[in-house]
Amino acid sequence: MTLLAIKNLTKRFGGLTAVESLTIDVESGGVHGLIGPNGSGKSTVLNLISGIYRPTEGSIALSGAEITGLKPNQRARVGVGRTFQNIRLFPTLTVLQNVMMGRVTQQHGSLMGIVLNSPLVRREVKETTDRAREALRFMGIETFADEFHRNLPYGHQRLVEIARVLASGAKLMLLDEPAAGLNSSEKKNLGHLLTRMCDVFGSTVLLVEHDMRLLMSVSRTVSAVNFGKLIVTGSTANVQSDPDVIKAYLGAGSSK
Amino acid sequence: MRLLQLVALAFLICGLVNLLGLSAYTGSILIFASINILLCLGFYVIFGLTGILSLAHAAFMAIGAYTSGILSSTYGWPIPASVLAGTAAAALAGALLGIPTLRLKSHYLVLVTIAFGEVLRQMLINFEGLTGGLTGLAVAMPSPVEWFGVTINPGNRTVYLLICLLSIAVVVFALDRLRRSRVGHSFEAVRDDELAASVVGIDLTYTKILAFVISAALAGYGGALSAHFVGFISPDYFTFDITVLVLAMVVIGGKRSIVGVIIGALLLTFLPEALRSLQDWYPTFYGVLLLLTLWLAPYGIVGRLEQISFFRKLLAPRTAVIEPVEAARP
Amino acid sequence: MDPIYLQLVVQGLAIGAIYGLVALGFVLIINAVNVVNFAQGEFLMLGGFVGLTFGVTLGMPYWAVLICTVMVFAVLGIVFDKIIYQPLRGGDFATHLIGTLAAALIIRNVAQHIWGPEARSYYEPFQQKIFEVDGVIINPQHLLILAMTVLLVGTLYYFLYRTGLGRLMRATAQDRDTARLLGVKVGSIATMAFAMSLTIGGVAGVVVAPLFLVDLNVGFMAGLKAFIATIIGGWGSIPGALLGGILVGLVEIFATHFFTASFKDPVAFGVLMLFLIVRPSGMFAERVGDKA
Numbered sequence: 001m002t003l004l005a006i007k008n009l010t011k012r013f014g015g016l017t018a019v020e021s022l023t024i025d026v027e028s029g030g031v032h033g034l035i036g037p038n039g040s041g042k043s044t045v046l047n048l049i050s051g052i053y054r055p056t057e058g059s060i061a062l063s064g065a066e067i068t069g070l071k072p073n074q075r076a077r078v079g080v081g082r083t084f085q086n087i088r089l090f091p092t093l094t095v096l097q098n099v100m101m102g103r104v105t106q107q108h109g110s111l112m113g114i115v116l117n118s119p120l121v122r123r124e125v126k127e128t129t130d131r132a133r134e135a136l137r138f139m140g141i142e143t144f145a146d147e148f149h150r151n152l153p154y155g156h157q158r159l160v161e162i163a164r165v166l167a168s169g170a171k172l173m174l175l176d177e178p179a180a181g182l183n184s185s186e187k188k189n190l191g192h193l194l195t196r197m198c199d200v201f202g203s204t205v206l207l208v209e210h211d212m213r214l215l216m217s218v219s220r221t222v223s224a225v226n227f228g229k230l231i232v233t234g235s236t237a238n239v240q241s242d243p244d245v246i247k248a249y250l251g252a253g254s255s256k
Numbered sequence: 257m258r259l260l261q262l263v264a265l266a267f268l269i270c271g272l273v274n275l276l277g278l279s280a281y282t283g284s285i286l287i288f289a290s291i292n293i294l295l296c297l298g299f300y301v302i303f304g305l306t307g308i309l310s311l312a313h314a315a316f317m318a319i320g321a322y323t324s325g326i327l328s329s330t331y332g333w334p335i336p337a338s339v340l341a342g343t344a345a346a347a348l349a350g351a352l353l354g355i356p357t358l359r360l361k362s363h364y365l366v367l368v369t370i371a372f373g374e375v376l377r378q379m380l381i382n383f384e385g386l387t388g389g390l391t392g393l394a395v396a397m398p399s400p401v402e403w404f405g406v407t408i409n410p411g412n413r414t415v416y417l418l419i420c421l422l423s424i425a426v427v428v429f430a431l432d433r434l435r436r437s438r439v440g441h442s443f444e445a446v447r448d449d450e451l452a453a454s455v456v457g458i459d460l461t462y463t464k465i466l467a468f469v470i471s472a473a474l475a476g477y478g479g480a481l482s483a484h485f486v487g488f489i490s491p492d493y494f495t496f497d498i499t500v501l502v503l504a505m506v507v508i509g510g511k512r513s514i515v516g517v518i519i520g521a522l523l524l525t526f527l528p529e530a531l532r533s534l535q536d537w538y539p540t541f542y543g544v545l546l547l548l549t550l551w552l553a554p555y556g557i558v559g560r561l562e563q564i565s566f567f568r569k570l571l572a573p574r575t576a577v578i579e580p581v582e583a584a585r586p
Numbered sequence: 587m588d589p590i591y592l593q594l595v596v597q598g599l600a601i602g603a604i605y606g607l608v609a610l611g612f613v614l615i616i617n618a619v620n621v622v623n624f625a626q627g628e629f630l631m632l633g634g635f636v637g638l639t640f641g642v643t644l645g646m647p648y649w650a651v652l653i654c655t656v657m658v659f660a661v662l663g664i665v666f667d668k669i670i671y672q673p674l675r676g677g678d679f680a681t682h683l684i685g686t687l688a689a690a691l692i693i694r695n696v697a698q699h700i701w702g703p704e705a706r707s708y709y710e711p712f713q714q715k716i717f718e719v720d721g722v723i724i725n726p727q728h729l730l731i732l733a734m735t736v737l738l739v740g741t742l743y744y745f746l747y748r749t750g751l752g753r754l755m756r757a758t759a760q761d762r763d764t765a766r767l768l769g770v771k772v773g774s775i776a777t778m779a780f781a782m783s784l785t786i787g788g789v790a791g792v793v794v795a796p797l798f799l800v801d802l803n804v805g806f807m808a809g810l811k812a813f814i815a816t817i818i819g820g821w822g823s824i825p826g827a828l829l830g831g832i833l834v835g836l837v838e839i840f841a842t843h844f845f846t847a848s849f850k851d852p853v854a855f856g857v858l859m860l861f862l863i864v865r866p867s868g869m870f871a872e873r874v875g876d877k878a
Binding site for chain 2: 669677681685687851859
Binding site for chain 1: 453457459
């Protein structure tokens with residue numbers, strides 16, 4: 001089943017075309033890798049899907065429902081979650097509170113309810129806390145729940161951000177270079193976590209990652225883009241042996 | 257903080273004041289201190305929690321004071337109803353000012369909010385028929401009420417003080433609950449990273465306008481309370497200087513903590529009274545105090561105290577006064 | 587055209603030029619260190635009083651008053667930089683705003699102690715020499731203000747865009763760290779900018795003083811209007827500051843004419859709101875980084 005349908009997506013900044021009539025379908029469940037040389041438009045695609053940019057042309061649909069015109073917070077509500085290349089956690093909130101913020105759209109207790117600590121609010125807070133702790137436990141960092149993220153090692157901060165998306169129960173998780181800045185054992189751990197996440201929670205991940213070994217080991221399907229255009233979408237093996245993909249990488253002078 | 261404890265504290269303070277038989281003068285100072293605390297709590301919500309520097313606080317006070325004053329004096333509304341109406345009017349003004357300023361960058365927002373305050377003040381002067389213009393307006397003083405055979409006279413200083421203190425108790429309780437809830441965390445998220453906040457699912461428009469509304473309502477309530485205590489209002493009471501004073505209280509006490517802004521309000525209410533001889537130098541005094549705070553304690557007195565472990569425990573659970581630091585990339 | 591309108595235009599130009607001059611002080615600091623100095627309006631007030639002391643109390647000739655004012659304010663600018671700006675360098679927008687607001691409080695209070703709380707009248711260098719052209723009454727003081735404004739704007743524009751030092755200043759505002767890496771003495775650039783900015787404010791104060799009474803409270807409103815001019819003109823643009831100032835001045839004078847004087851500020855602020863909604867980047871948008 002198609003979860004995310006991107007159709008003829010185009011984004012121009014002034015005269016520069018960052019993404020050009022891109023069409024990608026992301027199937028529900030598992031990791032879908034998005035690769036391309038530096039500056040090929042991968043980050044722009046993520047920003048378009050999460051609503052930070054408005055597309056110049058084209059449409060984006062989640063589970064068949066059009067989301068092209070929605071604001072980022074509205075997209076979060078319908079199930080789009082993401083992480084950032086440069087970690088964006090809230091500095092004055094604890095790790096647990098940060099992860100709980102991932103579920104902000106699922107809580108409906110009114111202001112009055114919060115002040116009076118109504119049964120609804122109490123139930124929501126408990127559920128949110130449980131879900132957040134579960135996500136942290138899954139990531140193996142529950143012990144840091146009450147720490148501030150800046151006191152955590154960099155690799156753990158990445159995991160907190162992923163936990164925030166996981167706890168939100170987003171249908172589609174956009175991960176923007178989650179392995180950047182991690183050492184090799186942290187990368188290996190991340191790979192396991194991503195695979196397990198899809199198995200255990202049935203998550204769907206659209207993964208942008210420069211570490212090819214990691215990306216290829218976790219992805220079920222891979223799309224390769226260059227100059228904002230789709231080269232190919234296919235299984236990892238097919239994409240890796242695709243002559244156009246190889247040319248794009250070698251041609252761009254970028255090692256893998 | 258439990259509501260009951262706070263209410264008990266309010267009664268305790270009031271009882272002490274009564275027991276000590278403090279002078280009318282001291283009673284007035286205590287009432288003004290309480291009103292200042294309410295004003296500062298409002299400023300804390302928008303500036304400390306949400307990070308929006310809006311300098312229209314005096315304007316919201318004026319809206320609360322004039323609405324309540326006009327409704328009670330000219331139209332004969334009972335004072336509790338007129339005070340509520342004043343609070344609501346200020347809240348509405350907060351929402352109306354909030355909407356067009358949402359997209360503005362910080363320096364534009366500062367300008368628009370200052371300008372709003374000045375325009376409002378000149379309107380108060382111009383619409384003489386309603387507001388009394390420059391001469392001001394006499395405002396009804398609260399009259400005694402009888403509840404279940406007990407006569408309560410809010411015109412009595414001690415009773416008025418009790419009303420102010422109970423208001424603080426309720427507001428502190430409510431704000432503390434909000435601060436620790438998803439709403440308070442949303443305020444902080446918007447303050448520190450708007451983009452991440454909206455991607456997580458926080459509605460920026462709603463959150464910012466909510467902060468404006470809460471802040472303006474508290475300012476309006478404080479303005480109305482002071483109007484009915486003094487019995488007189490004029491545009492001169494609501495100048496930009498008042499906003500600057502509230503800003504100074506909040507910054508000096510600690511903008512990111514409820515305890516902090518209360519300390520700031522108390523300090524800047526009582527210190528000038530203790531230093532009467534320096535009266536002519538008050539603005540310089542505030543200015544120097546502000547500069548010292550900015551240099552030595554960016555998060556105010558409470559921010560400094562929190563770095564001492566004894567006080568950290570005292571101020572527990574946590575007042576969110578940590579300094580945001582960019583995550584270092586290895 | 588009805589001479590009355592011409593008259594209003596002349597007046598509006600003169601008032602607008604004053605706002606433009608104060609706005610120029612803002613723009614210089616924005617260009618050099620990317621900070622809004624909320625004490626800027628107070629220097630207009632202070633300039634008036636300093637001019638009063640030199641011109642009336644000490645009886646100096648006008649040209650000497652101007653020279654002495656320049657010297658006094660250049661020194662004040664260095665002091666301002668050292669105790670108000672430098673200690674807070676790198677702080678966010680709110681920090682600098684609160685710091686400069688604190689400075690404004692102190693300046694106004696100290697001025698009150700030196701010169702007293704009453705508004706004072708200032709001597710006119712061109713006493714009684716008002717002349718008439720085609721039914722339009724022209725006050726030479728207005729002309730002096732306009733000439734002074736054009737001169738200062740021209741000089742400043744030349745300095746910032748045509749001299750090496752000026753370019754360094756603008757480069758520093760855009761990227762402080764890179765400028766430092768390239769060997770720019772970031773600190774001295776800021777000091778110089780404050781000295782120049784305060785000098786402009788002080789001289790403006792001397793020049794406009796004969797038009798009004800010298801008053802303690804003139805700084806706040808003038809500062810506010812000049813800030814509006816800065817925004818309408820385009821953040822950090824020098825010609826924009828001047829044109830923005832003139833626009834505000836004209837709006838104000840015509841509002842006074844068509845309504846009453848008490849509506850001039852609401853109308854001026856209304857125009858500002860309109861501008862912010864319709865064209866938030868101003869008439870001449872400059873690219874000054876947004877680091878505060």
